[in-house]
Amino acid sequence: MDLESAILHLNKDSILKNIIQYAAVKPFTPSGNVYFDLLNSIVSQQLSVKAAETIFTRFCLLFPENYPSPELLLVTDPDQLRAAGLSRQKAAYLQNVAAYALENNIDSIEWEHYDDMEIIQMLTKIKGVGRWTVEMILMFTLGRPDVFPKDDLGIQQAIFRLYNLNTSGKDLLREMTEIAESWRPYRTVACRYLWYWKNQN
Incomplete structure (x- = not known):
């Protein structure tokens, strides 16, 4: 996965861009096992x-x-x-x-x-x-670049707070999915930044 290309694309999202500027997210080698x-x-x-x-x-x-x-x-x-x-x-x-x-x-x-x-x-x-x-x-x-685990509690909490959402349940999942559409084809990388932010906050 080309992290530089992913960052260039994700920087179009101003909220993610603010996280990317300081987050220590590094490339990794997938285990494959x-x-x-x-x-x-x-x-x-x-x-x-x-x-x-x-x-x-x-x-x-x-x-x-x-x-x-x-x-x-x-x-x-x-x-x-x-x-x-x-x-x-x-x-x-x-x-x-x-x-x-x-x-x-x-x-x-x-x-x-x-x-x-x-x-x-x-x-x-x-x-x-x-x-x-x-x-x-x-x-x-497997190092797939475009995975969006919408049921992950950390991802839900991060998007809810960062994007000032006020919905819950299915409505929250729908809004999250819509927001994440602009991150394609690098939603995996976006989620790593969201997890980083959540762990710091």
């Missing part, structure tokens, strides 16, 4: 960053070379997973991801052949994986 990042995302749900890191590390330590391969994860006793700090539900969701990975040979999928919506439809078939999780995979694992 959809399977591993799905596991991490599930572990991280509804946890602080520190707690999520601790539990995910404990989870990985259960496996050879600290890598929960689908084959091994699928046959791991759920009680072992719970001993690492995972809830019964999260343990089941992790094994759902492992089952999907094996059934679909996930490491051989050439993700570049699929558009964002196709990937959302593919991965949300896994019980425990929702649209927001897949949107994070698109943004940070």
Whole structure:
């Protein structure tokens, strides 16, 4: 993703331009490991960053070379997973991801052949994986440049405050989506600036 081109485009939005001037948002290299990042995302749900890191590390330590391969994860006793700090539900969701990975040979999928919506439809078939999780995979694992996770609470709060909106529910989502249209094809980058602003405010 060309961050310079994205910034040039997003600077047309005066509110974003004010954030871009001081925000420390840097280029990153997407991991590309959809399977591993799905596991991490599930572990991280509804946890602080520190707690999520601790539990995910404990989870990985259960496996050879600290890598929960689908084959091994699928046959791991759920009680072992719970001993690492995972809830019964999260343990089941992790094994759902492992089952999907094996059934679909996930490491051989050439993700570049699929558009964002196709990937959302593919991965949300896994019980425990929702649209927001897949949107994070698109943004940070696959490096897709034009993802807009409108259900993300941080994005909602940032747009609500920055653009002085006074709506809620479906009306808020509609207004957010309309505002974000002008950010295409760099909505991923715009969201990174919004998250930065939200974390500072």
